[in-house]
Amino acid sequence: MSQWNDICSVADILPNSGRCALLGGDQVAIFRVAGGDGDTFYALANHDPFSGANVISRGIVGSLGERLVVASPVYKQHFCLDSGECVEDGEVKLRTWPVRVEGDRVLLAS
Amino acid sequence: MSKREIVVVGNGMVGHHFVNTLVEAATGDRITILGGEPRPAYDRVHLSDVFAGRSPEDLALATRDTYKEWGVEAVFGDPVAAIERDKKEVVTEGGRRFAYDKLVLATGSYPFVPPVPGHEHERCLTYRTIDDLGEIRAKAKDSKIGVVVGGGLLGLECANALQNLGLQTHVVEFAPGLMGVQLDDGGSAMLRRKIEELGVNVHTGKNTQRIVDGDDCALRMEFADESVLETDMIVFSAGIRPWDQLARDCELAVGERGGIVVDTKCKTSDSDIYAVGECALFGGRIFGLVAPGYRMAETAAASVAGTDGVLFQGADMSTKLKLLGVDVGSIGDAHGRTPGAMSFVFSDQRENIYKRLVTSGDGKSLLGAVLVGDCGEYDTLLQYHLNDIELPADPQALILPNVGGAPVGLGVAALPATATICSCHNVSKGDIVGVIDAGCCSLGEVKAETKASTGCGGCAAMLKNLVDDELAARGVAVDKSICEHFAFTRQDLYNIVRVENIRSFDALLDKHGKGMGCDICKPAVASILASCWNDYVLEQPHAPLQDTNDRFLANLQKDGTYSVVPRVPGGEITPDKLIALGYVAKKYDLYTKITGGQRVDLFGARMEQLPDIWGELIQAGFETGHAYGKALRTVKSCVGSTWCRYGVQDSVGMAILLEERYKGLRSPHKLKMAVSGCTRECAEAQGKDVGVIATEKGWNLYVCGNGGMKPRHADLFATDLDDETLIRYIDRFFMFYCRTADRLQRTSVWMENMEGGLEYLQQVIIEDSLGLGAELEAQMAAVIGAYQCEWKTTVEDPEKVAQFKFFVNADATDENVVFVRERKQVRPATEEERAAMSADILATAS
Numbered sequence: 001m002s003q004w005n006d007i008c009s010v011a012d013i014l015p016n017s018g019r020c021a022l023l024g025g026d027q028v029a030i031f032r033v034a035g036g037d038g039d040t041f042y043a044l045a046n047h048d049p050f051s052g053a054n055v056i057s058r059g060i061v062g063s064l065g066e067r068l069v070v071a072s073p074v075y076k077q078h079f080c081l082d083s084g085e086c087v088e089d090g091e092v093k094l095r096t097w098p099v100r101v102e103g104d105r106v107l108l109a110s
Numbered sequence: 111m112s113k114r115e116i117v118v119v120g121n122g123m124v125g126h127h128f129v130n131t132l133v134e135a136a137t138g139d140r141i142t143i144l145g146g147e148p149r150p151a152y153d154r155v156h157l158s159d160v161f162a163g164r165s166p167e168d169l170a171l172a173t174r175d176t177y178k179e180w181g182v183e184a185v186f187g188d189p190v191a192a193i194e195r196d197k198k199e200v201v202t203e204g205g206r207r208f209a210y211d212k213l214v215l216a217t218g219s220y221p222f223v224p225p226v227p228g229h230e231h232e233r234c235l236t237y238r239t240i241d242d243l244g245e246i247r248a249k250a251k252d253s254k255i256g257v258v259v260g261g262g263l264l265g266l267e268c269a270n271a272l273q274n275l276g277l278q279t280h281v282v283e284f285a286p287g288l289m290g291v292q293l294d295d296g297g298s299a300m301l302r303r304k305i306e307e308l309g310v311n312v313h314t315g316k317n318t319q320r321i322v323d324g325d326d327c328a329l330r331m332e333f334a335d336e337s338v339l340e341t342d343m344i345v346f347s348a349g350i351r352p353w354d355q356l357a358r359d360c361e362l363a364v365g366e367r368g369g370i371v372v373d374t375k376c377k378t379s380d381s382d383i384y385a386v387g388e389c390a391l392f393g394g395r396i397f398g399l400v401a402p403g404y405r406m407a408e409t410a411a412a413s414v415a416g417t418d419g420v421l422f423q424g425a426d427m428s429t430k431l432k433l434l435g436v437d438v439g440s441i442g443d444a445h446g447r448t449p450g451a452m453s454f455v456f457s458d459q460r461e462n463i464y465k466r467l468v469t470s471g472d473g474k475s476l477l478g479a480v481l482v483g484d485c486g487e488y489d490t491l492l493q494y495h496l497n498d499i500e501l502p503a504d505p506q507a508l509i510l511p512n513v514g515g516a517p518v519g520l521g522v523a524a525l526p527a528t529a530t531i532c533s534c535h536n537v538s539k540g541d542i543v544g545v546i547d548a549g550c551c552s553l554g555e556v557k558a559e560t561k562a563s564t565g566c567g568g569c570a571a572m573l574k575n576l577v578d579d580e581l582a583a584r585g586v587a588v589d590k591s592i593c594e595h596f597a598f599t600r601q602d603l604y605n606i607v608r609v610e611n612i613r614s615f616d617a618l619l620d621k622h623g624k625g626m627g628c629d630i631c632k633p634a635v636a637s638i639l640a641s642c643w644n645d646y647v648l649e650q651p652h653a654p655l656q657d658t659n660d661r662f663l664a665n666l667q668k669d670g671t672y673s674v675v676p677r678v679p680g681g682e683i684t685p686d687k688l689i690a691l692g693y694v695a696k697k698y699d700l701y702t703k704i705t706g707g708q709r710v711d712l713f714g715a716r717m718e719q720l721p722d723i724w725g726e727l728i729q730a731g732f733e734t735g736h737a738y739g740k741a742l743r744t745v746k747s748c749v750g751s752t753w754c755r756y757g758v759q760d761s762v763g764m765a766i767l768l769e770e771r772y773k774g775l776r777s778p779h780k781l782k783m784a785v786s787g788c789t790r791e792c793a794e795a796q797g798k799d800v801g802v803i804a805t806e807k808g809w810n811l812y813v814c815g816n817g818g819m820k821p822r823h824a825d826l827f828a829t830d831l832d833d834e835t836l837i838r839y840i841d842r843f844f845m846f847y848c849r850t851a852d853r854l855q856r857t858s859v860w861m862e863n864m865e866g867g868l869e870y871l872q873q874v875i876i877e878d879s880l881g882l883g884a885e886l887e888a889q890m891a892a893v894i895g896a897y898q899c900e901w902k903t904t905v906e907d908p909e910k911v912a913q914f915k916f917f918v919n920a921d922a923t924d925e926n927v928v929f930v931r932e933r934k935q936v937r938p939a940t941e942e943e944r945a946a947m948s949a950d951i952l953a954t955a956s
Contacts, residue, residue: 008918016626017654019918027926030918033626047926052941053670054926058658062628065594071629073658073666078629 002098002109010104015039018057018070020046023108028097029057030106031081033068042081043097043108048072056094114139116414117200117210119190119356121145123154124387124403125216126171131411133180139414141182142208144200146189146217147239150174155400157243158267161274162826163789163796163803163810166240193360195380212382212414215357215370216407219350219388219398224259228321233328233343237268246345250275253342255327257281260348261288261314266433268347269310273434274829276806280311280339282331284348287314292429292440296455297480300464304436304483307462313339352389352396365391374421376410384410393424401425401533408536426496426533430481430488437485442495443468443478451477454506458483465509467491474500479509489572497529522576523583531576532562532569539576546580553577553863571865592853593630596623600778600853604638613643614651633657634853637740640776641848642889644896646903647776648910659738662914663900664720669927669938672720673713674700675737676727677773680747680765680785681708690730698723701935707744707782709735714936716923721911724901733773734901740854741776742783745769746794750787750804757787759804764833765793768802771837774897775844775890778851778860782816796824799857800840805829809836813843813871814857822858825868828876838887842875845886 007021007030015034020027027046032039046054051074059070061081069078069087078087084094098109116132116139118125129143145151152169160166177184188204199209221236223229235245237258250256256272258265261283272279281288287298288305302312317334324330327340352369363371363379369391376384376392386406388398397403402425412419428441446453450471457464463483469476476494481487487508494501494508502508527540537560545559556577557563563573590599596619598606603618612618615635619627627635636655640647647653647660659665664672676691683691691710695702698719700712715723724734737743745768748754750761765785775781784795785802795801801812807830815824828839851860861867873879904910916924929936930943939947 012912012918014650014654014913020916022917022920022922027917027924051668051670052926053668054924055658055666055670058661058666060629060632060657061626061654062632063595063625064628065625068626069628074668074670076629 004100004107004109007106007108010039010101010106013041013106016061018059018061020054020057021108023097023110027054028108029059029070030099030108031057031061031070033061033081039101041099041101041106042068043099044070044079044081044084045094045096047094048074048077049092049094050075050077114211115209116141116212116214117208118143118214118216119200120216120218120353120387120389121147121151121184121186122216122218122387123151123171123400124218124407125214126151127404128214128216128386128407128411129177129180129182131408132414133182135411135415135417137415139211141180143177143182143184144188144190144202144208145184145186147241148187149240150177150184150186152240154238157237157240158271158274160240160243161247161271162829163791163812164823166243168823169240190356193356193383195360195383198382210382212384214410214414215378215383215385215389216387217353217356217389219352219396221264221346222349222351223346224318224348226318226321228329229346231321231329231344234321235343235345237264237271237345237347243271246271246343247275249343250277253277253328255280255341255343257331257339257341257344259283259318259344259346261285261312262291262347262349263289263429263431263433264350265347266305268345269305270434272345273308273310277342278311279309280313280341281305282316282318282339283312283314284317285314288312289438289440292444292480293438293482294445294466294480296457296466297438297440297444297464297482300457300462300482301433301436301438303459304462305434308434308436310434350388350396350398352391354389357385357389365394369396372406372422374409374423375413375419376406376422377413384413386410392422395424397425397427399425399427399429401536402427404534405536428492428495430485430492437481437483439479439481439485439488439491441479441488441492442476444480446478448477454509456506456509456511458511467505467509469501469505473503473505476501476505481509489569493525493529497526499524499526522572522579525576531573532560535561537562542573542576543580546577546584551581551586570867574865592634593628595619595625595627595631598622600634600638601850603635604641604849607635607638607642613639613645615639615655616651627655629657630853633660633740636660637776637778637853640741641893644774644776644893646898647900648904648913653913662717662720663724663734663738663904664715665738667713667938670717670924671713671927671938672715672717673711673737674715674720674723674727675705675709675711675735676732677735677769678709678744679769679773680745680762682747682762682766687731690727690732694723694726694730697726699936701937705744706746708746709737709744711737714929714938716916716927718914718916718923721905721914725905728899728902728905733899736774739776740779741774742769742772742781744782745772746782746784746798748785748787748790748792750785754787756790757804758806759787759809761785761787761793761802761804764802764804764809767833768837768840771894772840772844774900775848775893777844777848779854779856781844781857797821798824800824800843802836808832811836811839814861814868816856816858818856820858825861827868827872838883839875841890842883842886843871845890846871846874846882849886 013019013032018029018031029046031042046056058073068081084096086092151171188202191203192201221238256277257280258269261281320332324340327342331339354370357370370385372390387403409422430439446468454467466480468478479491529539550556563570591597632655701714703711705711745765747761747765751757782798783800784793784798786793786795787804797815797817801824803810809831810829811827812824813827928939930939
């Protein structure tokens with residue numbers, strides 16, 4: 001069963017942006033999306049399959065229609081925050097992790 | 111059937127156009143073009159631009175490679191000496207022979223030099239070819255005063271050239287007025303007033319009797335009225351004569367006063383020989399403009415190709431041009447010589463504007479017009495004239511100043527399909543509507559498909575109106591929204607931000623947008639906010655909007671590391687600072703490269719190293735270089751008059767002043783500048799958004815150039831400016847660009863898409879036609895006042911520095927970044943190198 005890992009405080013991640021966390025050997029991009037009824041957090045792989053660089057956490061967060069996405073800062077492909085699916089290429093999907101907040105701490109499941 | 115031999119004598123604009131047209135017709139003929147000048151065809155119409163800084167190469171219509179690609183044999187610099195009609199061969203001066211089935215004479219014309227005693231003097235020149243320009247330039251070097259003989263269109267062009275060379279310029283004209291062919295007395299007088307104001311001395315009614323050695327200058331001109339004029343050089347530009355000697359020698363029919371007689375197919379008296387352009391005489395007239403020459407070339411090409419071409423029936427000689435910066439337009443019967451004609455005249459001596467309409471006796475058709483000082487109505491009037499559209503009941507309203515009421519004009523919708531829009535390429539409204547029907551749906555596509563507006567560009571505004579109008583009529587809504595979150599253009603958003611004093615993206619989104627924004631609108635709005643208010647870009651509400659380069663104040667490279675470029679204003683750097691740069695680069699093992707903008711780029715900096723690197727650079731006295739931003743990058747300079755033997759101004763000093771002034775200005779796209787200390791232009795200022803080139807009297811300002819994928823030479827915007835005026839114009843120019851350009855639109859494209867283009871921009875910036883000048887300057891002053899070094903602010907704030915840590919929960923670094931060494935420096939490892947390395951590691955581990 002999954003185990004929750006304490007990563008950082010909520011304040012370490014600016015609203016509507018991402019930070020990269022190290023979880024075991026994996027790089028995980030955690031995003032904080034501000035909303036009217038509180039913030040929502042998402043976690044997906046930091047590795048950008050198009051450029052081969054570990055940069056996803058540095059992308060701009062936004063929406064395309066109803067979907068919440070992050071744009072890779074290298075070649076600008078969009079990935080859905082909840083599913084990791086690439087908007088431009090249906091074959092490509094980033095790994096996702098469960099993420100939750102307890103108090104002011106952000107936790108990732110491994 | 112064997113291939114026919116088509117030989118074209120003359121490689122001027124018209125000869126070139128003939129070949130171009132025939133090649134496009136793909137007749138399979140063998141084409142040979144024989145040019146007397148040592149270089150391929152060039153744009154003679156814009157010859158004087160060479161003195162305003164354009165290079166002769168810019169004027170080229172073709173290169174040797176162009177002809178090679180077309181499969182056309184081209185011979186230059188060996189003029190044709192004779193036509194042997196019996197053998198159907200031409201012979202060059204070098205003795206080469208070319209057989210022809212069809213021969214086309216496009217020999218053009220030569221400048222008429224009145225046979226005044228003394229005209230052979232070595233300081234008496236003509237103005238016709240690029241080689242002539244070289245001569246004029248050489249003689250101008252040791253001249254103070256220059257005279258142009260001839261006050262016609264070419265003479266005034268030439269006077270412009272002499273003025274640009276810094277000579278005290280005189281125009282001597284035999285007739286009582288300037289441009290007597292195109293202008294009536296009133297228009298001619300107004301033109302004189304205007305150009306005298308510009309410092310050109312005009313002498314009309316002067317009959318030159320002799321040219322002798324002068325007392326104070328090299329030459330003295332003696333006139334029939336016993337007056338004299340001393341000058342250091344004379345350029346004859348008193349009209350043209352058709353170059354018809356070849357035709358005379360082989361006994362083709364020529365006119366009494368010269369010109370090879372042609373019929374409506376442009377055939378001469380020998381049906382295998384055609385003549386086109388200024389050497390041809392049709393209906394007793396020589397057509398000395400490029401558009402009729404092109405029509406003849408097309409007619410002849412169609413006849414040679416055996417297709418049904420349009421017959422040449424003469425041509426409209428209406429013309430619109432800028433002489434010495436003065437707008438002049440002449441349409442049809444400018445002098446009102448048609449029996450029964452009526453005139454309407456408007457003259458404004460305060461603004462120096464003169465306009466005249468010549469109508470038929472019933473006032474219903476426009477026979478002609480003269481416009482001096484303001485050609486705003488030219489397009490409308492020309493359409494009335496060419497298409498014989500019935501005039502409104504009060505035709506004078508067409509030229510009276512528009513005081514209060516709605517502008518009077520002929521909308522493009524009212525034009526008939528036959529109306530010519532582009533006379534250079536003979537494109538009618540019907541042609542344009544046709545390509546739109548066939549699927550073109552933008553101005554660019556229409557231009558590419560029809561060539562409209564790619565010649566002299568005079569029809570650009572009308573073409574844009576027509577295309578917009580036609581697209582709108584088809585219900586093509588051109589959606590200019592920046593993205594799905596804002597139904598506005600960037601310009602709209604800029605205005606909203608300013609007018610409503612909006613300070614954050616969220617405030618703008620709440621009021622005017624929907625959704626949460628995206629990677630298109632967020633950086634665009636961040637840039638607008640920065641242009642307007644110049645807040646620190648990593649301040650909390652702004653930081654998440656920035657593209658990664660702005661977010662980390664460095665340039666992201668393909669492996670996720672960054673490069674760092676400190677500012678080196680004007681490219682001037684002390685040895686100590688250079689050592690400091692080297693020290694930092696060495697300490698952090700950064701790949702080091704000199705940039706084209708006279709700075710040093712340090713690559714391979716890991717995200718978490720950036721604050722430390724900058725801490726040391728700031729300690730050494732550096733500031734951020736904004737290489738990561740859509741912002742002012744560098745002001746490149748040559749070493750200038752301080753050291754250089756040729757420099758006339760301190761280009762480095764000016765470059766530093768400009769770079770310090772505009773550093774940190776965020777804009778729709780990156781901005782580059784350069785300052786050259788003399789016309790040798792070693793700083794390549796004409797390839798920049800704003801280029802400054804020193805003159806003896808001050809600075810010439812160039813705008814809207816760029817390198818990159820589609821290089822463009824900058825346009826000369828204003829001349830001989832003092833420091834203060836130069837800076838005022840640049841302030842206004844940059845702010846107007848920030849305000850009105852599209853997202854990621856360089857200044858060149860911005861201007862090209864602007865209705866009215868360069869001229870409009872000059873009106874806004876120089877003449878302050880929108881009354882925006884003071885506001886733009888104040889906005890620039892506010893941006894300059896709010897400048898801060900973003901890196902200094904960042905390294906001083908521990909919370910901001912914390913954002914640069916690679917892992918939010920660990921001090922480790924990104925193991926995916928792997929360097930190897932090449933030429934003694936680091937570089938990212940290739941895929942193969944990585945694979946080999948991990949194999950090594952595995953091998954070592956096992």
